[in-house]
Amino acid sequence: MEEVDKILIRSLRLSGTDIPDEVQSVREFTTELIVEAVVRCLQVINPSVGAGLSHILPPGMSARFRIGISLAQACQDLGYQGEVGYQTFLYSSEPEIRRLLLFLVEKLPRDASEDAAQPVGKSTALHRAIATTIKEQLAVPWVPPTCRTPRLQLLQGSCLLKQFQARPLVLPRESDPSIGKMPPERKEFFVQFLPPVSAQLSRPACFAPSLLEQNMADLCTDQDWENEWKNQGLGSRMTPEEYRQWKHQRLQHRLLDQLRQAAPQAGPAPQGGTARDLTQFLGTFGAGQERMGALDKGSRFTHTQHLAFKQEAEPTAQIHTLPVSRTSEEELQERQAAEVEILESELGRLVGQIEEIEGQLATLGLTLTQVEGEVRQRQLGVTELEQTLRVKGRTVELLPDAENNMAKLQVVVESSAQRIIQLAAQWEKHRVPLIQEFRELKALHDSKELESSQRLLEIRELHERIRSAADEAKRKDDLYKQLLLELESLPKDVSRSAYTQRILEIVSNICKQKEEITKILSDTKELQKEINGLTGKLDRTFAVTDELIFKDAKRDEAVRKAYKYLAALHESCSQLIQTIEDTGTILREIRDLEEQIESETSKKTLNNLEKILNDYRALKQENTALLGRARET
Structure with a gap:
């Protein structure tokens, strides 16, 4: 805590608190010094709140209580989560005051000189520019719309607002x-x-x-x-x-x-006239192309471009065929406007015809696809009918010599049956190893399927781990940025090597303490093992001795007395061991109580009680004096 108190005292001195040089820790803070430090920090953090507070503790007890309540309320307004009241400042304890002062020091703004000494990046410069602009705009008073100058119209008007309108973009892709x-x-x-x-x-x-x-x-x-x-x-x-x-x-x-x-919903077409309609439509399209001279083969863009070039060429020809005369410019403009209107109407009509023809072409394309499907189905039906007709024709040819043909057919059937039996036997020979191989492959496939399912589950779990790791990395990145900001907010003139050396010393001391604790634990375990061994050995020895002496005690009086002495000695030793254990327990309780006494002593309970009694007597005297004044008046 010594290093923490040094850093805390240095920060309080920078905030304006007059702390004497001999004060080196929070334990040495007096009530007046605590109140001054808290008020100075509040004045730096929030000047509007700290302006109404005095850093000098008044002599009157009622005024002290009031200023303590005000300081507690101000700390709670800043977001202090700990328990705070007037007793925190007037009857303070070291841990509470240290916690409160650390909270106030963390709330202190950074020094402008430290900010200026640090390198300014693009994001920092942008944030500062935004903050400066917002401050300037907030400093300008609001003016009604009718009284605004052009500059105020830019700052407070809505002329700079634009509607959010997006358009599709074409981006190059690999x-x-x-x-x-x-x-x-x-x-x-x-x-x-x-x-x-x-x-x-x-x-x-x-x-x-x-x-x-x-x-x-x-x-x-x-x-x-x-x-x-x-x-x-x-x-x-x-x-x-x-x-x-x-x-x-x-x-x-x-x-x-x-x-x-x-396609069927677009309108059924006659069965025989589909191809004829398509041919007629294509012929019409070709004739129209020759007749119009603008429907060239290609896309709609080429059609429109060809029409535009055609329309530009026709007025040129007309202008060249006009007789040479001195026509006024107005008549020439009227003629050109009329020709442009005619050409635009002709262009619109041609574009409409092109769109209509394209729609018809799409419909006929769908109809053609449907007709092709029907033709395929009918071709399949014709093939089946041809096969049936071939079989029936062969049967008709065999009818004149039916008996001989039946006998021949019977021989062929029997030979076919024998052949089928032979093929079945051969197939059975081949089927058994194939079935065995099929079962082996199926088992292998099932095992691979199970393995692939397990791999799939592992992949999904790996994806979840990757996602959780990414979230953890993002969280740690945010924490790193926050810690980096806190590091930048720390004072720069503090020697880092001293803190590093102090940390290394603390770590080495902790390592030594850990080694000593481990050594003590190992020694304790060895002692406990030794104690357990001796206890077991003692019990076994007593049991053997008891048994031997008890056998002879029935016949000899001296042995009987020895047996009584042995039992008394064993009982005394047991009481002695129990007494030693109780003594160790009592010593541990004594050490715990001593630690509690030290912690209570650090809270200055007795001093605070004495302060409370003195303040109570002073408050009682003030009340008595006020009552006396009231009676006199």
Whole structure:
């Protein structure tokens, strides 16, 4: 406690408490010094609370009680969890005062010079800038909206608030979870044609919300994948890439099934006219392409681009064919506007036709898929009918010579039966080892299945341990940061080597004490073993001696007296041993009581009782004096 008291006294002196140089521990603090130290700490921690408190203890007892109650209430308001009252300051004990002063010293703010001497990082500079800005804004008084200057409008108005609007972003990726490795065409698009993220948005205000939403979506996707892999993926016994491909294929099959189920609902088509309608539609599409000159083979973008180039070319041709005349600029603008309207209406009509044709093409594609399925089913039915017809034709050919054919058929059947019997015998020879091998493989598979299940459970337990270890590491990281902040808040001018040397000395003393305690325990165990051995030997010797003397005591009077003396001696020795044990117990109780007396003495109980009696007499005298004054008035 000496080192703790030195650090505590130094901190109290830095807070402004006038502690004499001869005071080296909390045990030497007087009541006036305790009150001054607490008030100085409160003034530094919360000036508004400490301003109303005096660090000088008044002579009157009632005023002392009042200031003690005020100090106790102020400490409780700061968050002190221990028991505190006026008696803590007026009739103090060393442990309570040390605990209270340590709490107040921890609440003291750091010195600005220490903060300035430390290196400033980016996060610290940002926090200071934010704190400075908030202080400046809080220092500015509130002004009604109609009376605000442009600067106050920026500080107190809502003109800087922006609506949170996110837009989808396209980010370059190395691989796709569903298809695996990225194809080279997409990589080329990412490298050469994909604009930057800032250029993908039409409004700069959407930049931060879009990035935040994209990041949140990626995090949620990764978290969902991790949960799904731990719950279902590990049970599938597949690698992550195989599991993703399996999910992708299953999704494709489901979509294909849904499209096939929805195809009949789009409208039934005649059985014979499906192919004809499709051919007619494709021919119409080709004729329209030749007629319009804008529906080229390709995507909708190429169609629209071709239409735009076509429309730009037609007005040019018209302008060149116009007769040369001096037309006013207004008429020329009106003509151009009318032509633009006509071209825009034509473009809208063509785009609508393209969309309608694309929808029809999708519907006809579904119908074509359905017709192909029906054709496959009918082809299977035709194949079955052809086989049946072949069998019946062969039967009809055998009908004219039925008897001979029946005899031949009977011979063939008998030979087939014999062959089947022979094949069954051969199969039985091969079946037995195969069944044995199958059973062995099945047992091996069951054992591997059990082993894989155990491995799966171990993997899941390992994942849980990893998660708990990550949480523990995060908790310890937070604790490390907190301890680092506390270390930075400690004074820098204290010699670290002295504390290190003191700690090493304490550790060495503890090691020595531990060795001595271990040695004493081992000696005690040896003594206890020796005592137990001697006690057993004594009991055995007494039993043997008792038996021998008891045999001779029946015939000889002297031996009978010796037997009585032996019994009395054994009883006296037992009482002596019990007395020694009781003496040791009493000595241990005496040592415990002495320790309790020392602890009570450290609490200054007698001094506090004397102080309480003196304060009671002083308070009684003050009350008597006040009553006398009241009677006089």
